[in-house]
Amino acid sequence: MAEIIAHPRKAVAINPLKTSAPLGAALAFLGLDACQPLFHGSQGCTAFALVLMVRHFREAIPLQTTAMTEISTILGGADHIEQAISNIHQRARPRIIGLCTTGLTETRGEDMIGDLKLMRARHPEWHDLSVVFAPTPDYTGGLQEGWATAVTAMVNTLVPDGEATPAGCAPAVRDQINLLAGSHLTPGDLEVLREIVESFGLTPIILPDLSGSLDGHVPDRYIPHTLGGTRLEEIRAMGRSVHTLAVGEHMRGAADALTQRTGVPFTLFDHLVGLAANDRLVALLSDLSGRPAPPSLRRRRSQLVDAMLDGHFHFAGRQVAIAAEPDLLLALSALLAGLGCTIRTAVTSAASPVLAHVPAGRVTIGDLDDLETGARGCDLLVTHAQGAEIAKRLGIPLFRAGFPLFDRLGAAHRVTVGYRGSRDLIFEIGNIFLDHRSEHAPGHPPLHHEEDDDDRTIGSQAAAG
Amino acid sequence: MLKQKLQDVLNEPACATNQAKSTQDRRKGCSAKALVPGAAAGGCAFDGAKVALQPIADAAHLVHGPIACEGNSWDSRHAASSGPRLYRTGLTTDLQELDIIHGGEKKLFRAIGDIIERFDPPAIFVYQTCVPALIGDDLVKVCGLAAARFGKPVIPVNAPGFVGTKNLGNKLGGEALLDYVIGTREPEHTTPYDINVLGEYNVAGELWQVTPLFERLGIRLLASITGDGRYHDVCCAHRARVNMMVCAQALINLARKMEERWGIPYFEGSFYGIGDTSTALRTIARLLVERDAPADLLTRTEALIAEEEARAWTRLARYRPVLAGKRVLLYTGGVKSWSVISALQEMGMIVIGTSVRKSTETDKDRARDLLGPDARLFDQIPAREMYRMLQDGEADILISGGRTQFTALKARVPWLDINQERHHAYAGYDGMVEMVRQIHLELTNPIWTQVRAPAPWEQGA
Numbered sequence: 001m002a003e004i005i006a007h008p009r010k011a012v013a014i015n016p017l018k019t020s021a022p023l024g025a026a027l028a029f030l031g032l033d034a035c036q037p038l039f040h041g042s043q044g045c046t047a048f049a050l051v052l053m054v055r056h057f058r059e060a061i062p063l064q065t066t067a068m069t070e071i072s073t074i075l076g077g078a079d080h081i082e083q084a085i086s087n088i089h090q091r092a093r094p095r096i097i098g099l100c101t102t103g104l105t106e107t108r109g110e111d112m113i114g115d116l117k118l119m120r121a122r123h124p125e126w127h128d129l130s131v132v133f134a135p136t137p138d139y140t141g142g143l144q145e146g147w148a149t150a151v152t153a154m155v156n157t158l159v160p161d162g163e164a165t166p167a168g169c170a171p172a173v174r175d176q177i178n179l180l181a182g183s184h185l186t187p188g189d190l191e192v193l194r195e196i197v198e199s200f201g202l203t204p205i206i207l208p209d210l211s212g213s214l215d216g217h218v219p220d221r222y223i224p225h226t227l228g229g230t231r232l233e234e235i236r237a238m239g240r241s242v243h244t245l246a247v248g249e250h251m252r253g254a255a256d257a258l259t260q261r262t263g264v265p266f267t268l269f270d271h272l273v274g275l276a277a278n279d280r281l282v283a284l285l286s287d288l289s290g291r292p293a294p295p296s297l298r299r300r301r302s303q304l305v306d307a308m309l310d311g312h313f314h315f316a317g318r319q320v321a322i323a324a325e326p327d328l329l330l331a332l333s334a335l336l337a338g339l340g341c342t343i344r345t346a347v348t349s350a351a352s353p354v355l356a357h358v359p360a361g362r363v364t365i366g367d368l369d370d371l372e373t374g375a376r377g378c379d380l381l382v383t384h385a386q387g388a389e390i391a392k393r394l395g396i397p398l399f400r401a402g403f404p405l406f407d408r409l410g411a412a413h414r415v416t417v418g419y420r421g422s423r424d425l426i427f428e429i430g431n432i433f434l435d436h437r438s439e440h441a442p443g444h445p446p447l448h449h450e451e452d453d454d455d456r457t458i459g460s461q462a463a464a465g
Numbered sequence: 466m467l468k469q470k471l472q473d474v475l476n477e478p479a480c481a482t483n484q485a486k487s488t489q490d491r492r493k494g495c496s497a498k499a500l501v502p503g504a505a506a507g508g509c510a511f512d513g514a515k516v517a518l519q520p521i522a523d524a525a526h527l528v529h530g531p532i533a534c535e536g537n538s539w540d541s542r543h544a545a546s547s548g549p550r551l552y553r554t555g556l557t558t559d560l561q562e563l564d565i566i567h568g569g570e571k572k573l574f575r576a577i578g579d580i581i582e583r584f585d586p587p588a589i590f591v592y593q594t595c596v597p598a599l600i601g602d603d604l605v606k607v608c609g610l611a612a613a614r615f616g617k618p619v620i621p622v623n624a625p626g627f628v629g630t631k632n633l634g635n636k637l638g639g640e641a642l643l644d645y646v647i648g649t650r651e652p653e654h655t656t657p658y659d660i661n662v663l664g665e666y667n668v669a670g671e672l673w674q675v676t677p678l679f680e681r682l683g684i685r686l687l688a689s690i691t692g693d694g695r696y697h698d699v700c701c702a703h704r705a706r707v708n709m710m711v712c713a714q715a716l717i718n719l720a721r722k723m724e725e726r727w728g729i730p731y732f733e734g735s736f737y738g739i740g741d742t743s744t745a746l747r748t749i750a751r752l753l754v755e756r757d758a759p760a761d762l763l764t765r766t767e768a769l770i771a772e773e774e775a776r777a778w779t780r781l782a783r784y785r786p787v788l789a790g791k792r793v794l795l796y797t798g799g800v801k802s803w804s805v806i807s808a809l810q811e812m813g814m815i816v817i818g819t820s821v822r823k824s825t826e827t828d829k830d831r832a833r834d835l836l837g838p839d840a841r842l843f844d845q846i847p848a849r850e851m852y853r854m855l856q857d858g859e860a861d862i863l864i865s866g867g868r869t870q871f872t873a874l875k876a877r878v879p880w881l882d883i884n885q886e887r888h889h890a891y892a893g894y895d896g897m898v899e900m901v902r903q904i905h906l907e908l909t910n911p912i913w914t915q916v917r918a919p920a921p922w923e924q925g926a
C-alpha cells in the first residue's frame with residue numbers, strides 16, 4: 001500500500017506535471033463525431049490548449065472560445081455563450097457542441113444549465129444540435145479529471161434515460177458492448193481494443209473514440225469540426241448493449257451514470273497493460289460472447305509471456321522514477337514493478353483511489369520538480385515530453401508517456417494495451433535499459449543500491465501481489 | 466492602476482494602426498475587433514507579456530494563477546539562451562479552489578520566497594492572470610512587499626489574459642520593463658557604439674545570426690530586449706545610443722518612452738531579407754554617427770554590407786533554377802511579409818498572395834507595389850478557402866505559421882514553417898540563405914510524388 005503525500009503547503013509548482021481540466025474535457029469531446037468543443041472563458045485559455053493538442057497530435061484541432069473579456073466576465077457571460085453557439089452552429093454545423101467552463105467563468109459563477117435552457121427556447125433552429133455541458137474549473141484536477149467530467153456529461157446528456165424513453169427499453173443487442181475509454185488510452189490503443197473485442201464477434205461502441213477522429217487520416221475535403229469518432233446514434237444506442245467495459249478508474253463516474261440510466265452493468269479495468277489485466281479482459285470477453293479466445297490472441301499471449309521471460313533480466317533491480325496522471329501511473333508502474341523494477345519515485349497530478357495500489361513506497365501529488373529530486377541515481381525516468389530537459393540534466397534516459405508528447409512523431413499511434421501492446425512496451429523499455437547497461441570497468445563498480453530500497457522492493461511486491 | 470495603463474498603451478501615439486483609427490475605435494483598443502465568440506483565435510495578453518519577457522534567461526518567471534495558464538504553455542516558446550536555463554523552468558502558484566475562496570496573495574508571497582531560496586535569481590517576473598485578477602489579488606502590492614522582504618527585484622507584470630490580445634500583452638510587458646527594470650542600474654562602462662535591440666526574441670537563435678555582424682562593426686549590443694537577455698543588461702538599457710525595434714507593433718510603446726525619458730532615438734527595422742538587413746545595419750550606423758560615434762563606421766558598414774550581400778547572392782544563386790517560377794502563398798502573422806517577398810522574388814518565385822492581417826496601411830501599399838496587380842492581399846483566409854486554393858493547385862508552397870500547417874499538409878502541398886515554434890533561424894544574410902535552402906528542400910522532397918500517387922484501388926477510377 002503506497003503512502004500518499006500531498007503538498008498542501010507547497011506554494012509554487014515547479015515544472016508542472018499537470019495540464020488543465022478543460023483541456024482534458026476538450027480532448028474527450030474530440031472523440032465524438034461532428035463535434036465542436038467550446039471553452040467558456042477568455043480566448044487565451046483556448047489558444048494554449050489548442051496549441052498543445054496540435055503539437056501532440058500533429059493535426060488541426062477544432063476548439064473554440066466564448067471570448068470572454070474582463071467586463072463580460074463581471075456582467076455574466078450568457079450572451080457570449082449564446083453568440084458562440086449561434087456562430088458555430090451557422091458556420092461549422094456540428095451535431096454536438098462540447099461546452100467546457102474554465103477557471104475564469106467558474107470563479108464568477110453562472111447558472112449555466114438554466115441559461116442553456118433559456119437559450120434553447122430562444123433558438124428553435126438549434127433543434128438538431130446537442131450541447132453537452134462539462135463544468136471544468138481550471139483550479140480543480142487536471143486533464144484526466146476534465147476528461148472524466150466530460151465523458152460523464154456525455155452519458156448524462158446524450159444517452160436516453162431507460163425509464164423515460166421507449167428507446168432505452170428496447171431489447172438489448174446481443175453482441176453489442178460499450179467501452180468507456182479513459183484519457184490514458186491513445187487512438188492507437190483504441191484501434192487495438194476494437195480489434196480485440198471484434199475478434200470475439202462483439203461490436204464495441206467506444207466512448208469517446210479518438211481513434212476515429214485523431215488517428216491522423218487524410219480527409220479528402222475540408223471539415224471544420226471533428227471527422228470520425230463516436231457518432232450520436234451510437235451514443236444513443238449504448239443503453240442496448242449487454243455490458244460496459246470501463247478502462248481507467250476515472251471512468252467509474254461515467255460507468256455508474258450509464259448503469260443508472262440504462263441498467264447496463266459494467267466491469268472496470270484500471271488499465272489494460274500487462275498480462276494479468278489482459279487475461280481478465282479476455283476472460284470477460286469470452287464470457288460475454290460465449291466464444292473461446294481466438295487463436296491469434298492465444299498466440300499473442302504466449303508472445304507476451306516470452307517477452308517477459310526474455311526481458312525481465314534487464315528490468316530486475318532497476319530503479320525507476322515516474323510521473324504521470326493517476327491511472328497511467330498505475331498502469332506503467334505496475335508493469336515495471338511486475339518485471340522486477342523498483343519504483344523509487346512516483347509522482348502524480350491529483351488524488352485518486354488508485355494511488356494506494358501503485359507499487360511504490362509512496363506517491364507524491366506534485367510536479368516534475370518532485371520527480372527530478374527523487375530521480376537522482378535512478379536508471380530510468382518516465383514522464384511526458386516536458387521531462388526531456390530533466391532527463392538531460394540528470395543524464396538519465398527518458399521513456400516518454402502521457403500528455404503532451406510534442407517531441408515525438410506518432411504519439412497518437414503508440415500502443416501499450418493488449419498482449420501485443422504490452423509485449424512491445426516491454427521491448428521498448430527493455431531496449432532503453434540495454435542501451436544504458438552499467439559499465440563494468442575497474443574502479444567503476446555497478447551502482448550500489450541502498451539496503452532500504454531492497455526492503456521497499458520486497459514490501460511493494462508483496463503489496464502489488 | 467491597470468485601467469490607466471491600458472488606456473495609455475491603447476492610445477500609443479506612435480502606433481501606426483492606432484493613428485489610422487477614429488477616436489472612438491481607438492478607445493476600444495487593439496483587442497476589440499478580434500473577439501467574436503465562437504470565431505476567435507489567438508493568445509491572451511498574459512501570453513503576449515510572457516512572450517516579450519520570458520527570454521530574459523537568468524530571471525525566474527512566476528505565473529500567478531490556476532494551472533491553465535502555465536501548465537498548458539510552459540517552455541513552449543523557442544527563445545534560445547546562450548547560458549542560463551532558469552527561464553525555461555515552469556513556475557506557477559497553481560491556484561486551487563481553496564486559494565480562490567481565501568484569496569491567493571499569501572500563497573503568491575510564499576511562492577516568491579520559495580523561488581528566491583531555491584534558485585536565487587537576479588530577479589523574478591510575476592505574471593498576473595485572469596482568476597486572481599477577478600478575485601482582486603493585488604499583484605503590485607504583493608510584489609512590492611516581497612521585494613522589500615527578500616531584497617530582490619520582484620517585478621509585477623499586470624497583463625491578465627482577459628484584458629486583451631497577445632499584442633496588447635507584448636506592450637504591457639514592455640511597460641513593466643519601463644516601470645521596474647530599465648534605468649535601475651548603470652553599466653560598468655559605455656561606448657559610442659552601444660545599441661539595444663527591442664522585440665527580437667531569439668527564436669531558434671535568430672539573434673545570433675545578427676550579433677556577429679554587429680561585432681564585426683564594433684557595435685555593442687548593450688541590451689537585447691529580450692532575446693537571450695540578461696536581467697542586469699536590461700536594467701542598463703537606458704544608456705544605449707540607439708534603439709532598433711524589430712517586431713514593429715510589439716514594443717513600440719517601450720521605444721517611444723525610452724526616447725522620451727532618455728533621449729534614445731529609435732527606428733523600426735527588420736532582419737528578414739537581404740535588403741532589410743542591410744538597411745537596418747545602415748540605419749544603426751547612421752544614427753550612431755549622428756550621436757557622435759566616429760564617422761568611419763559608415764564606410765565600414767557599407768563595406769560589410771557589400772561583402773555580405775555578394776556572399777549571400779552567390780550562395781542563393783544555386784537555388785534559383787528550381788525555385789524560379791514556383792508560386793508561393795505567404796500567410797504570416799508576425800514576420801514582416803515584404804522582407805520575405807523581396808527575397809522570394811529575387812529567386813524568381815511568384816508570390817500569389819500574402820496576408821496583411823497585422824500590417825499597417827503603409828505596409829499594405831508596399832506589399833502591393835512589390836507584388837503587382839495580380840497578387841491578392843488577404844486579411845484572413847478561412848481554413849476552408851485556403852484548403853480549396855491549395856487543393857486546386859493555386860500555390861506550389863504555403864509559407865505560414867503553425868495554425869495553417871495541417872491545411873497545407875492535408876492538401877498534400879509543401880509547407881514552410883515561419884511561426885514562433887519554428888526550428889530554423891531565418892534572420893540576417895545567413896538566415897535568408899537558410900530560408901531559401903529550406904524552401905528548396907521542401908519543394909524538392911521526394912515525398913510529394915509518392916503521397917500524391919493514387920491508392921491501388923483508385924488506380925482504375
Ligand code: SF4
Nearest residue numbers: 042044045534595626
Ligand atoms: S485567458 Fe486568462 S486564464 Fe486563460 S490562459 Fe490567458 S491569463 Fe490564463
